[in-house]
Structures are given as C-alpha cells and as structure tokens.
Amino acid sequence: xxxxxxxxxxxxxxxxxxxxxxxxxxxxxxxxxxxxxxxxxxxxxxxxxxxxxxxxxxxxxxxxxxxxxxxxxxxxxxxxxxxxxxxxxxxxxxxxxxxxxxxxxxxxxxxxxxxxxxxxxxxxxxxxxxxxxxxxxxxxxxxxxxxxxxxxxxxx
Amino acid sequence: xxxxxxxxxxxxxxxxxxxxxxxxxxxxxxxxxxxxxxxxxxxxxxxxxxxxxxxxxxxxxxxxxxxxxxxxxxxxxxxxxxxxxxxxxxxxxxxxxxxxxxxxxxxxxxxxxxxxxxxxxxxxxxxxxxxxxxxxxxxxxxxxxxxxxxxxxxxxxxxxxxxxxxxxxxxxxxxxxxxxxxxxxxxxxxxxxxxxxxxxxxxxxxxxxxxxxxxxxxxxxxxxxxxxxxxxxxxxxxxxxxxxxxxxxxxxxxxxxxxxxxxxxxxxx
Numbered sequence: 170x171x172x173x174x175x176x177x178x179x180x181x182x183x184x185x186x187x188x189x190x191x192x193x194x195x196x197x198x199x200x201x202x203x204x205x206x207x208x209x210x211x212x213x214x215x216x217x218x219x220x221x222x223x224x225x226x227x228x229x230x231x232x233x234x235x236x237x238x239x240x241x242x243x244x245x246x247x248x249x250x251x252x253x254x255x256x257x258x259x260x261x262x263x264x265x266x267x268x269x270x271x272x273x274x275x276x277x278x279x280x281x282x283x284x285x286x287x288x289x290x291x292x293x294x295x296x297x298x299x300x301x302x303x304x305x306x307x308x309x310x311x312x313x314x315x316x317x318x319x320x321x322x323x324x325x
Numbered sequence: 326x327x328x329x330x331x332x333x334x335x336x337x338x339x340x341x342x343x344x345x346x347x348x349x350x351x352x353x354x355x356x357x358x359x360x361x362x363x364x365x366x367x368x369x370x371x372x373x374x375x376x377x378x379x380x381x382x383x384x385x386x387x388x389x390x391x392x393x394x395x396x397x398x399x400x401x402x403x404x405x406x407x408x409x410x411x412x413x414x415x416x417x418x419x420x421x422x423x424x425x426x427x428x429x430x431x432x433x434x435x436x437x438x439x440x441x442x443x444x445x446x447x448x449x450x451x452x453x454x455x456x457x458x459x460x461x462x463x464x465x466x467x468x469x470x471x472x473x474x475x476x477x478x479x480x481x482x483x484x485x486x487x488x489x490x491x492x493x494x495x496x497x498x499x500x501x502x503x504x505x506x507x508x509x510x511x512x513x514x515x516x517x518x519x520x521x522x523x524x525x526x527x528x529x530x531x532x533x534x535x536x537x538x539x540x541x542x543x544x545x546x547x548x549x550x551x552x553x554x555x556x557x558x559x560x561x562x563x564x565x566x567x568x569x570x571x572x573x574x575x576x577x578x579x580x581x582x583x584x585x586x587x588x589x590x591x592x593x594x
Contacts, residue, residue, distance in 0.1 A: 197557075197560075209530075209533060209552075209553055209556070210530055210534050212534075214534070219530050219531065219534065220523075220527060222526070222527075222530070223522075223523040223524065223526040223527035223530070224519075224523045226522070226523065226526045226560075227519050227520075227522035227523035227526065228519070230522055230560065230563060230564055230567060231515070231519060231522070231567055233564065233567075234564060234568045234570070234571050235567075235571055237568070238571040238572065238574065238575045241575065242575060242578065242579075245579075
C-alpha cells in the first residue's frame with residue numbers, strides 16, 4: 170500500500186515550510202521582542218518596502234501553519250524520511266536567515282540587525298549563520314540521497 | 326467627549342453585553358435540546374462559543390471601555406478582542422449549524438434558500454468580507470472617522486458592532502465549520518487570507534510610521550505602542566485562523582484518502 174512508503178520529497182517540502190516559518194517566528198520573538206535589536210520600523214524605509222514586507226510576513230505565517238499540517242499528514246502515514254526532514258528544516262531556516270539578512274535588511278532596508286557602529290560584524294554573523302545552516306542542510310541532504318540510492322527506496 | 330455622550334456610550338455597550346448574554350443563553354438552550362434528542366454536539370464547540378461570548382463581554386466591560394476611551398492601546402485591545410479573537414472563537418462554535426438543527430425544517434429550509442440568493446452570496450463571499458473587515462479598518466484609522474466616532478455615541482457603538490460582525494463574516498467565510506454550499510474553493514480562500522494578513526500588517530506599520538490616526542491630539546509614542554499591539558496581536562489571531570483553515574484542508578484530504586483506500590479494498594475483494 171502506498172501509504173507506508175517513505176515520502177522523501179514530501180518530507181523535504183513540509184520541513185522547508187516549517188523551517189521558514191519557525192525561523193521567522195524566532196526572528197520576531199528573539200530579535201524584535203526579547204533583545205529589541207531590530208526596530209519595528211526604520212525611518213529610512215521606503216513606502217514600497219512596507220508593502221513587500223507585509224506580503225512576505227503573510228507568506229511566512231501561512232507557511233508555518235501549512236508546514237505544520239503537511240508534516241502532520243506525513244507522520245500519520247508514517248512516511249517521514251528523517252534525514253530529508255532535517256535537511257528541509259535547515260534549508261528553510263538557513264534560506265530565510267540569508268534572505269532576511271540580504272533582502273529585508275539590505276535591499277528593502279526594513280531594519281538593521283542592531284543599531285551600532287560596527288554593523289558589518291553583525292551582518293557578517295547574521296548571513297554567515299544562514300550560510301552555515303544551508304551548508305549543513307546540504308550535507309545532510311547529500312547523505313540522505315546517497316543512502317536512498319543504496320537502499321533502492323524510490324523517491325516519490 | 327462630553328459627559329452625556331460618554332453616558333450614552335456606556336449605556337450602549339451595556340445593551341451589547343446583554344445582547345451577548347442573550348445569544349449565549351440561546352446557544353446553551355440549543356445544545357441542551359440537541360442532547361435531549363440524543364444528537365451529538367461536541368463539548369468543545371460549546372466551550373469555544375462560550376469563550377467567544379466571554380471575550381465580547383470583556384471587551385464591552387466598563388473598565389475596558391474606559392481604557393479604550395482614554396488610551397489608543399486600550400482601543401486597540403478592544404479592536405483585537407472584538408474583531409479578531411472573539412469572532413474566531415464564536416465561529417468555531419458553529420452557531421449556524423446549531424440554529425439550522427434547532428429550527429423547524431421548513432424555517433431551516435427557508436434560511437438555506439435565502440443563503441443561496443445572489444445578494445447573500447455576494448455578501449458572504451470572502452472578498453466582500455475582506456473589504457468590510459480589513460478595508461473598514463483602513464477607513465477607520467486613515468480618515469477622520471476615528472476622531473468622529475468619539476463625539477458620536479451612536480457611531481461609536483456601531484463601530485464596535487461592525488468590528489464583531491465583519492470579523493465574524495470574514496473568519497466564517499475563510500474557515501467556518503457551518504455548512505456553506507456556495508463557498509468558493511480552498512485556493513481562493515487561501516489567497517484572500519494571504520491578502521488579509523498582509524493588509525493588516527501593512528496597516529499596523531503605516532500607523533506606526535506616519536502617526537495615524539492623525540489630528541487626534543494623541544502622543545506619537547502612544548500610537549506607536551498601539552500599532553505594535555495591533556501588528557503582533559493580529560499576527561496571533563491570524564495564525565489561529567490559518568491553523569483552522571489548514572485543519573479543514575487536512576480533514577478533507579484525510580476523507581479523500583480514506584475513501585480511496587476503501588475503494589481499493591473493494592476492488593481487491
């Protein structure tokens with residue numbers, strides 16, 4: 170029966186959604202609320218950036234909710250491929266971190282990581298962490314694919 | 326605001342509290358009748374509807390009304406309770422289903438017939454609901470309407486009622502559990518929900534950035550705090566609504582999968 174097959178691609182997409190949503194939530198809670206490093210609104214932001222920020226924010230929220238149910242559906246069918254799920258989570262989280270660091274902070278100029286003189290160090294750490302997560306995700310994904318081929322499990 | 330206008334507003338909100346309690350009582354009677362007829366009515370629906378009514382009563386309570394008058398943050402807390410959190414809780418109580426089940430069959434048929442007519446279908450469409458709900462907020466905060474509502478008690482009361490009705494209509498049209506044969510598909514509703522979350526977030530930032538509502542003599546710091554409350558409070562409410570929406574999608578997928586599994590089993594035998 171198809172229900173008991175491991176769904177590698179499904180595991181990857183569900184956790185990419187979850188990763189993006191979770192990282193966005195961490196950003197809102199830790200950097201906006203707890204540390205208060207990010208400003209809610211930066212006076213140098215363009216009006217058009219406000220609009221795109223609203224749309225991105227909406228997408229993050231929906232991805233969090235959708236990812237939750239996509240993952241719930243896979244677990245109910247016992248179709249979660251664990252390495253693929255981890256890889257997806259890291260891809261989502263790292264991708265969001267890098268996107269936030271480059272597009273939100275630098276292109277749209279919504280806010281900066283922290284309002285200090287040596288901002289470049291913070292930017293480097295921020296984007297470096299994003300790259301690190303992506304690289305880790307890539308390594309896990311490569312391994313998952315290799316073991317998949319060895320066992321001959323078809324990716325759906 | 327003059328003393329008389331203030332008293333009139335308090336009297337109006339008191340009436341709304343009574344109305345809410347009346348609705349709750351009617352709901353409980355309906356559930357009791359269902360139980361007597363040995364029909365199932367989930368306990369959590371009753372709990373959810375009660376929570377919704379409780380939130381309405383909280384938002385209409387005198388301390389909350391006072392806070393809403395003296396402070397924009399108080400007004401925003403009222404807006405969140407009336408227009409976002411209470412409607413979601415009320416909608417999850419499925420009062421429409423209970424009403425249709427409790428009424429005599431002919432009356433219930435007449436109501437469902439009315440729900441199928443063009444004007445009602447237009448009104449209950451998610452896009453209309455979005456315009457009434459979030460569009461109404463844009464009109465309220467970005468025009469002098471907000472300032473006007475503090476001088477006119479009738480307008481002030483109507484505004485609160487509009488928050489609840491539009492919020493209910495919106496959350497129902499997106500993810501309501503009541504039967505809705507004319508409801509558009511999942512994709513359109515998801516798109517509308519996406520636009521609604523973005524529009525609410527943008528309004529919060531606009532208010533913060535440009536100091537809306539203007540010409541109210543409000544402190545900029547107060548507006549900034551209220552806008553942030555609106556943004557984050559709205560996020561939480563919309564996340565709940567999105568979870569309810571996807572729960573419906575999940576349930577539907579589950580049913581489709583279960584049916585297809587039965588069909589395979591049938592074919593095997």
